[in-house]
Amino acid sequence: MTGSAFPRPAGELTSLLRDIRAAAADDTMPELGYRAYRDYFDTGNRLRYERHYFRRRARLAARAAQALLDPDTDLGPLSDTLWSVCDEYTWALPAHVRHSADQDRGPEQCLDLFAAETAHTLAETVAALDGRLDRRVADRVRGEVERRVFVPFTDPRPLNWEGYRNNWEAVCAGAAGMAALALLRDSPTDADRLAAMLGRSRAAMDRYLAGFGGDGGCAEGVDYWVYGFGYFVYFAEALREHTGKDLLAGPKVAEIAAFPHRVALGAGAYAPFSDASERPWLPAGLLTRLAERFGTPAARVVPSLHDDHCYRWGHLSRTLAWFRPGPPATAVEATSFLPDLAWVVSRGRFAFAAKGGHNDEPHNHNDLGHFVLHTGGRSVLDDLGAGEYTAGYFGPGRYEHLHPSARGHSVPVIDGQVQLPGADRTAKVLRYRDDGQTVNFDLDLTAAYQVAGLWSLVRRFRWWPDGRLELVDEIDADRELPVEEVFVSRVEPTLSAGAADWGGLVRLGHECPRASVEEVTAADHHARPDRVYRLSCRTTAPAGRSVHRFVFDLG
Missing domain, CATH: 2.70.98.70 (Beta-galactosidase; Chain A, domain 5)
Structure with missing residues (x-):
């Protein structure tokens, strides 16, 4: 969906579209002040800051989606939201800012999960709204994505998460790679730089896959399968569109795609081992694409916008772009x-x-x-x-x-x-x-x-x-x-x-x-x-x- 608006949504997405409209109309934009930022360092508490942070991401995702769904949308509120996100001290979470120390960079250039996801949201939004969005807003967004994410991602020094072989590899590298595709793919002068960034993303994806055994099992549980494998799939499909290279080919990926269905307990419950939950939400767009590619069960439920309390653009945008009603669920081994x-x-x-x-x-x-x-x-x-x-x-x-x-x-x-x-x-x-x-x-x-x-x-x-x-x-x-x-x-x-x-x-x-x-x-x-x-x-x-x-x- 890079650089384009969404197709006409399926009728089953009506409740999700209603959530998007309501969230986009909400004018509250929580501040991320110094007291909120320092709270984690003083107390170890993450949630007080993160609740404000993710409410801001809810506004960003909803207003971006609304603008791409409806060409008559007034872009003033979205422009204010984009500008406000560009004003943030750091796009990373306080719990993660230490990850920038290995490159001797400050918190504003910490490339963690959420900085990469923010860059992805902003990049695809600006690219898809090219010609509609005020140039001053678009230029500022491009500049902040460049400074905060592209600069550390093109620095040859290793990033702290490179080598984790878990969801961090797929999310950070996948989101940064998709942001690069959105903003650089149509620039001939950036061709070599884009190729280098995509190469770094692909190396991270190879390490991510190496973290799985041949059975495709995710030791982190279904929630983190959604997170890591979701961004692996989103990046893989964006790369395939750009280069024709298919990262989803291969038997191990097919096994990973089947993982949640193999650990299902029934009626929407899953084995909740590790830091997982018994009833994780599974993005409908992700399940639709996996069903098309691997024959795994299609989505039976379209989640609410608010089921993902982090309001990740990867999940929301691909549900809007990819979801199609599928056939009844296929039988899964007992x-x-x-x-x-x-x-x-x-x-x-x-x-x-x-x-x-x-x-x-x-x-x-x-x-x-x-x-x-x-x-x-x-x-x-x-x-x-x-x-x-x-x-x-x-x-x-x-x-x-x-x-x-x-x-x-x-x-x-x-x-x-x-x-x-x-x-x-x-x-x-x-x-x-x-x-x-x-x-x-x-x-x-x-x-x-x-x-x-x-x-x-x-x-x-x-x-x-x-x-x-x-x-x-x-x-x-x-x-x-x-x-x-x-x-x-x-x-x-x-x-x-x-x-x-x-x-x-x-x-x-x-x-x-x-x-x-x-x-x-x-x-x-x-x-x-x-x-x-x-x-x-x-x-x-x-x-x-x-x-x-x-x-x-x-x-």
């Missing part, structure tokens, strides 16, 4: 096993998901052997997903926060010791087998712990799709070890002798002599109170080999 990621997801009337992997994954949680049980439209034995992003959440004290810690997952505590972080803290897959009647998934979790005398800890899952899970932990030790088996839910369980019941949705039978429930409240990703119930079944593993069995029945 059980998916992603061997590189070491995830199993089985879906039907009931759903079960479990994971292995290692404890140094992107957006890592200490969660080897963790599992989810989903029934009645909700995950009852749950994964908490992302907590509130603060300075501490991404600092040395990350695992003091409930959501990413082992305490926030349904994994055992051995001799008072929880799982530890690190790439060497791994879960070895011993067996995966689906015979059509049951799903078996066995993991060796020994390396996740550092407990004197613990020789072996093996967790075995046996899942019946009619709603029954048998969980067995086999412990081999040279001494007696206290064991605390933990099961995490947002539903408060009731306890009885040898049993627990989560609201009639899931029932547990166990042989632990002592069981108790701890209520813990933490902050969720949006800083709202997140009330969690940790069921602890305490027992003792004697010296030698012992078996600890738990049976869950779903209703």
